[in-house]
Amino acid sequence: MPSKGMRSICFSPRTPSFALAPTTTSTASSPARSSPARSTISNPNSTPGRRSSFSDYRTQQIIETASAIVTKWDPETSPYAKVTSLFYESKPEALQFLKCLTDLQTAMRLLSAQDSKDPRLVRAQHLMQIGMKRLQKEFYQILSTNRAYLDPESISTRSSARSSLSDFDGVDDDDNAAGADAIAEVEQVSSLAMDDLRSIAECMISAGYAKECVGIYRVIRKSIVDEGIYRLGVERVGSLSRMSWESVELRVKAWLEAVKVAVRTLFNGERILCDHVFAAFDSVRESCFAEISKDGAALLFGFPELLLAKIKKKDGTAPDRVFRILDMYAAISENWTEIESIFESDSTSAVRSQALNSLARLGESARSMLAEFESTIQKDKHHHSSKSPVPIDGGIHPLTNYVADYLALLADDYNSVLADILHDWPSPPTAKSSSPSSTEYSFFDSPRSDDESQEPALSARFSWLLLVLLSKLDGKAKSYKDASLSYLFLANNLSYVVSRAARGSNLGFVIGEEWVGKHEAKVGQFAANYERLAWGPVLAALPEEDPAATVSAEEAREVFKRFGSRFEEAYRKQSCCIVEDPKLRDEIKKSIARKLVPRYRGFYEKNRATAGARRNVGIFVKYTPQDVARYLSELFLEVIVEEGSSPSTSSTSSSSHRR
Known part of the structure; x- marks a missing residue:
């Protein structure tokens, strides 16, 4: 002014x-x-009778x-x-x-x-x-x-x-x-x-003259508070409904920083100053601070309601919006002690009520979005996209990426916030009859009760969401015509979930080591089923009793021919598949090689000479044990093998066929 x-x-x-x-x-x-x-003061001794x-x-x-x-x-x-x-x-x-x-x-x-x-x-x-x-x-x-x-x-x-500055006492520093x-x-x-x-x-x-004194103080100090709120990027807006989500996020980011500064600096400083200036008059002190701060505080703590109104619109229903909701919830809850202390009087109770109401509504919105996220998994419509088909190479489904990364991010950045929001939310169903319909995942693991570092409600909710995902993937696996590919698909996707939980993420801490251990074992079972179905026929081409035993020339030629044909067929199909996890890829390849190469080597060394003359041996014996080992080492490296080509053909042209 x-x-x-x-x-x-x-x-x-x-x-x-x-x-x-x-x-x-x-x-x-x-x-x-x-x-x-002298005319205004009378001497008591000079005028008798005057008091x-x-x-x-x-x-x-x-x-x-x-x-x-x-x-x-x-x-x-x-x-x-x-x-x-x-x-x-x-x-x-x-x-x-x-x-x-x-x-x-x-x-x-x-x-x-x-x-x-x-x-x-x-x-x-x-x-x-x-x-x-x-x-x-x-x-x-x-x-x-x-x-x-x-x-x-x-x-x-x-x-x-x-x-x-006192930390540097004794240090000679100009x-x-x-x-x-x-x-x-x-x-x-x-x-x-x-x-x-x-x-x-x-x-x-x-x-x-309280009215005059407080009037001057209120006008000057209120202008400082209002200007401070404006400079922090919190402006008075009627609605966010017409703004793009990108513009809204910029306002949210400004608000998140504004809350910390406003509570710990702006309002706190005004509270200290007001308490000092009017220390002798409680009612004046409280009413004066309320008049100075109420408009700025109402604008600050009322912003979440504007955002929630935006979230309810059609363009704000994506589960990804929950991150901004949780950020705002954390901003208020982390500063709640200061908010309650600064606005403790009856005259500022409206500010406390506004902050509490925003906190409660943010928590309700976060729970609603987690429920919407579960629905997104069930419908397989993440990122507003249509349902994704299963990968033809048995790789990781986009839904798996989305859900595992989503939960890992929540566990890493919002563990304590979600634990606070979910602690009184009804737990998901724990009975087997209530779990999603599934063949491979007809079970539900409750969170451990003996781990004090875990939040049971949060652990139960995350475990349930993962169960919904795995049950959905189990249903998708049935769409493969090749049973071995369905098991590879399950192994790939479950391995991705487990790796996100076990490596570099707080997700494993939330759902518990027991969950991670059980599902690591499940990955091994899927991989074993894949090996049995994909490479079992190749192994069965060799004699069952003693592959190193000597057989007749005719029988040797038949075994070599049968082995070569089945190996080519299996290699052609499996070369189209990928295993993205290096650890799982090496384990599967080594497991196949341990079962196949020694048996073939034993038969090869005993019967190659009897299969035919040196110049005709290539007609019956196409692969040496070294060839088989080399081709197996090249599995799952994202090489496209054309129909009718042999392992040797694909090997020589692999560099031009890599994706």
Whole structure:
């Protein structure tokens, strides 16, 4: 507000109502005594019958002393007083000014009790009005000129800055010394200004000028709070419904930072300053702070409701929105202790209610979005896409990527927040009859109860969501015509989920080591079933009893021919498959090689010579054991093998067929 406008508010003439409030005894030195006019003071011994007393003499003396100093600093009669600050020019004289007004108030009480028509009472009232007008001017000047030293950040962080510098005690560092001196200077100016404001406020409120004092304070300090909220990026908007989600997210990010700064710095600093200035008057202190902070706090803590209204719109229903909801929930909950402390009075209960309401609604929205996420898994429509077909190579389904990564991110960044939100939410079904319909996953593992580091509600919810995913994948696996490929698909996808839980993620901690261990074993079972179905026929081409036994030439030729044909067929089909997890890929290849290569080598070494002459052996014996081992090592490397090609053909042209 312009200074001219402020002066019109501060210095409007009035007739004060003098409350019978207790006055504080000032420790300032008494002003020099003025010589009272003889005509106004009667000697008790000079006029018999008149009840003059020392009290009358003292009252007159107080009025004369106040008249001298108040008149000196009356801006209406003194050009010097109009352009000079009393508290800046002479602090001792400023304290004397305050004491004279306090004493004048005492004298006015006595005169009013004795004779309300006493001319001295009228004079004292006139002096009080002039004195209060001067204090209004001083109060306004101190608040305005010391704005940089009375900003909420300086006030709220003063002690923390001092403590951080104390960590370097004993270190000869010029920069630290300079920083300490600068902080000390700011603290000194700030403390002096706060003490002056408190002295003026106590004098004015005790004299019945609370409205004028609080009015000046409220106008100046409220503008600081409102400006601070605006600078933090929190603006008053009617609705977010017409904004794009990208624009809304920018506002959310600004709000998240604003909450921390506003609570710990802006509102906290204003609370400290207000408590100090109006320390002697509880009701004034609380009502003043409420008026200063309520609009900014309502704007800040009301923003989540605008976001939730946006979430309900069609473009805001994606489960991904839950991350912003959880961020906002965490911002309020993590600062709740400070919020409750700063806005603890009845006059600021509306702010607490607003923050609590936003917190509750954010929690409800997060639970609703988790339910929507479960529905997304069931419908297989993540990212608003249509249902995805199973990968032809038995690889990882997009739904698996989406769900596992989603849950891992929630577990990593929002573990404690979700535990708080879900602790009183009904647990998912735990009975076998309630689990999703499935052949491979007709079970549900409840979270361990003996692990104090786990949150049972959170663990149960995540375990259930994973069960829904795995049951969905089990249904998708049935769409493969090749049974071996369905098991490879299950092994790939479950391995991805387990690896996200066991490696570099907090997901494993949430669902428990027991869950991870059981499902790692399940991956092994799927891989074993794949091996049996995909490579069992190749192994069965060799003699069952003793592959190293010598057989007839005709029988040897038949075994080699059968083995070569089945090996080519199996290799052609399995070369189209991939296993993305390096660990699982190596385990499957090594397992197949351990079963197949030694048996073939034994038969090869015993019967190759009997299968035919050297020049004709290639007709019957296409592969050496070394060939078989090499081709198996090239499995699952994303090589496309064309129909009718042999392992050797695919091997030589693999570089041109890699995806």
